Every structure is written in C-alpha cells, then in structure tokens.
Amino acid sequence: MAFDRLIEKAAKLQNPMVAGLDPKLDIIPEKIRERAFEQYGKTLEGAAAAILECNKELIDALCDVVPAVKPQCAYYELYGWQGMKALRDTIAYADEKGMFVIADGIRSYFGNAMQAYAEAYLGETDVGGGRTPVFGADALTVNGYFGSDGVKPLLRACREFDKGIFVLVKTSNPSSNELQNQAFEGGELLYEAMGRFCEQWGEDLPGRYGYSGVGAVIQPTWPNQLRDLRRMMPHTLFLIPEYESGSADDITPAFNANGLGAMVSTSRPLFCAWKKMGAPQEDFAKCARESAIRTRDEIMAHIGAIRL
C-alpha cells in the first residue's frame, strides 16, 4: 500500500517531512528566472522552465533528507499547460530521486469525472487502446463534499496502482469555522464527520503499519483538536500543511509513541531560507537543505525516533 512506502521512506530518513513545491515565480531565485526568460522570453513557457529548474535544484538538495514532496497544483496551473508540463516533469524527477509525491490538487467530483482525475493523477489513461500514466503522482489530495461517490473512483485507482489519497478534513484559515466547525444535530462537527468517513473509506485499503491508504489533511487550530482527531481517526495518516519552525509542540499529538501517524509539510520556509540566513541567493538550495535538516531535528526532538 502506498502509505506503507511513504512511512518506510520517512523511517529510513528518520524524517516525517514533506517539502511543499509551491514555486510561485516571485520566490524563485532571480538567476534561475533570468536564465529561463533569456531562453524562452517572459512567457508562460519561461515561467514553467524556471519552476522546473528551481524544483530540480531543490529536489537534488533535499532528496536524501526529506522523504516526500507536495507540489501544489494551483501554482502550476497558474502558468497554463506549460506549468502543467512542469508539474509532470517535477513529479517524474522527484520520483526518479526516490521521493514520494503528493499532488496537492484537492480535486472534487464524483462518478466519471472523478474517475478521470483518478486516472490522471494516480493511474493510467486509455489512449486508443494503450494505457499511459499521466501525471504519475503517488497520492492526491481530495475534497470530500460529494461523499463516498466522490472518493470511490480514487479508492479503485489506489488499489490498482498502489496509491493513496489525503482527504481535506480540517483547515486553519480563519473562515474554516463558517462550515467545518459547525455542529450537526447530535453534536458531531462537519470536519469530524469528514474524519469519520476517512476512517470508513480507509477500511478497504489497510496498511502494514496501522494507517490506511486514505489520509487526511489536518491543520489544527488548537492543540486539543489534533489530539481529539488523532483519537477519532486512529488508522488515518495525517498530512499537516504549512509547518512553521517553532511549532513542533503543536503537532506532536498527531504522532504515536513510535513516531508514526503524520507527515508534516513546509514550503515557503524552505524556498526562502537563504533570505533568513543572509546567504546569497545562489545558495537557495543549500540553504533549503540546511533549513530542512534543522526542521527535521526540531520535529524529531519532539516525536523521538520513527520505528516500524
């Protein structure tokens, strides 16, 4: 099962981190940008070339420290089909370097259209009788508003192609309380109901280490929330986005005594580490690596060793 692979990679590197590859043009080092613009002009093609180059340097610098990457699809669609090509090439490069790839597209639909997303990101597409992989990610993030019909096509692809999904459960943006934190009759909150479904959907994709192939995107807004969700969702791997240095205390409740249970994603702090470190911009990848190592150490100091 795909998340067994992810967990094993995390254990091997003793690091539950995910590097968010969200390369908006304005945070890409100037030299890389200029080089791409020289070759392709200030075009979507040029932007896409810069993104890919930047990602590759980051992947090279991180692949023996960080087990997984999470490209946010929005930042690739932002540069059109050229950006989507960079997404595909980024995924292929990370895969080649042994990293687990989570495509952060938060797709939602049901039936045939969700089947199409499943084939595009996790499976294979039928092209005139032959089948070909498309974006080739290991996992996809998903919005479960449609209920089970919106997830079943993905579960089929997960089984067939050894992949996983992360369902959006709880986010920490200020307005998340408008819907997610509202209580249904009987007292269950909307995000708790979504979490309950994750457990249920995951029953079909059991994993070797106690976590199913259906994970959950969880951004806790208060410490006990994470503890409660962990208790309610014992078989669900958490993906905690937007980790900021210094908040390791907040995320430890997601892990068990063996250091298993969650993957922790960080993006901008890696991309922009060179600024914070007062280093020249050319050293951005080296600085990202140093920052990743510090973040790893910080998290590992709180959760202890990752033991399988």
Add this chain to the structure above:
Amino acid sequence: MAFDRLIEKAAKLQNPMVAGLDPKLDIIPEKIRERAFEQYGKTLEGAAAAILECNKELIDALCDVVPAVKPQCAYYELYGWQGMKALRDTIAYADEKGMFVIADGIRSYFGNAMQAYAEAYLGETDVGGGRTPVFGADALTVNGYFGSDGVKPLLRACREFDKGIFVLVKTSNPSSNELQNQAFEGGELLYEAMGRFCEQWGEDLPGRYGYSGVGAVIQPTWPNQLRDLRRMMPHTLFLIPEYESGSADDITPAFNANGLGAMVSTSRPLFCAWKKMGAPQEDFAKCARESAIRTRDEIMAHIGAIRL
C-alpha cells in the same frame, strides 16, 4: 458583471442551455480520433488533438443556438498537459465564437493558492512583470469547504476581470446525503448553509438582472428542493448540470416568470445524439445541434420566453 453577459447571451438566443464539453476519448467520433492518431500516434498529444477537433466542430455547430459551454477540467487533465493545452484552445475558440465559458474545475483552496487558481482561470498571471491571461474562462466552478477565505480571492478576480463563479451547493449523486443533506444544530442543512453563503458572497458582485456574480451548482434530487433553494437564494444564478431530455418539469422551479434564474447544462446527450438518431457518426455535430434545438424547445416550452 459577467453573469449579466451570460444572461444577455441566453436572452439573445432564447436558450438557457450550457453545452458540457466533456470529450472523453471514447465518445469522440472515430474519424476524428483516427485522424489525430495518424498525425500524432496513440499518445496524449493525439488524444488532445482529437478532443480539440471534436470540440471545435461542436462549437461551430452550437454557437448560434447555445449561449455557453462548460468544459469539465477533469477530462482535459486526463490527457496531461497536452489535454490542458486543448482546454485552453477550446476556451479560446468558444470565446471567439461568442460563447460564454464556464471552466468546471471545482477548485478549492484558500489564500495564495486560491489566488493562483483565480489568476489561472479567470484573471491574468504575472510573468516577470508582464501580465498574461492563462486559461481565459468567464467563470469557474468552486468548492466552498474552506468558507469565505476560499472564495474571496476569486471575488477579487471577478471584480477586476468581469468574471463569475459557481459554488458547489447541492449535488444529486446517491452519497450526497452523507454530508450535504445533514442538518446542523438549528435545522439548517449543510447545502443550505452553503447556499446562504453564496447569497452573502454575491452581495459584492451585484448584477443588472437581479443575479450576482456568485452562482451555485445545483442538482436537485426532489422537486420541492429546487423550489426551496430558489426561494432561499433569490440573487443566485443556478447552474443545473446533467440535464436529461424529458425532465424540464423538474427544473422549471429554478426560473422566474421572466425565464431568468438558471442555466441548464447537458453534455453526453449532445455528444451521443447521432447514436440515438441512428445517423452516421460523421454527422455527430449536426445531430448535436438538432438535439440542442430540441432540448432548447423543450425547456423554453416550460419556462416561456427569456425577458430582460
């Protein structure tokens, strides 16, 4: 405001239909497929070429009958970046032919990533100082699970670029009851709450004909549901997907006495009209046109004239 334009187009053609452009390879006429495969091989490129050709023929056949098209992004992502290029070219072609384009991507996020989606589908992307449109749609479908933070970046783009959004409110898939139909404490159902937010978000984008720039995707499962939603959401334009011939009665509650209030989308019945009509496959676009005219007449017989 964008939906004023859409409503005016519908009034001009006396037709509230939207043609869903969901060109999965297996429903594309064989001749188009073969031609594309001959040129590009059985590849994603070949698939994308077939899709674009099929869409263009449909757009040519429909553009003086149907005011809008709705490409379902999943069926383009299914064919990789090549498919996304076909999506961009399809949107440009429909726009050139005077059709309103709804990109059916049901995107969801918040903050910068949603801003990226807004720029990609509705606005312009900054490329090294110059700004360029990317996919160039007139409207985007959206999942509102994040609450207002997930919609505000889109509202800004709607204002700046004269665009609209349709928020997923109620779907008719069997499992939609698992979450959407659940009642919050106080009795409001989840989809009703989502509808209430649509009205609220739309206040910033008022339209000339009483409908704001924030529409709603509504697939009613029982007749009174649509009537209730119409009453609760008086300023929200409905997008009713997957219309099937013979169900005009079910959708009329979405319209007011002037024939305003909803757009009705249909896809597969158009693509596959030639089969049902026993016509040769080469006539698929002609048959789609005839089918669209019949569907238009059927709907218009129920809602009367569209009067501005």
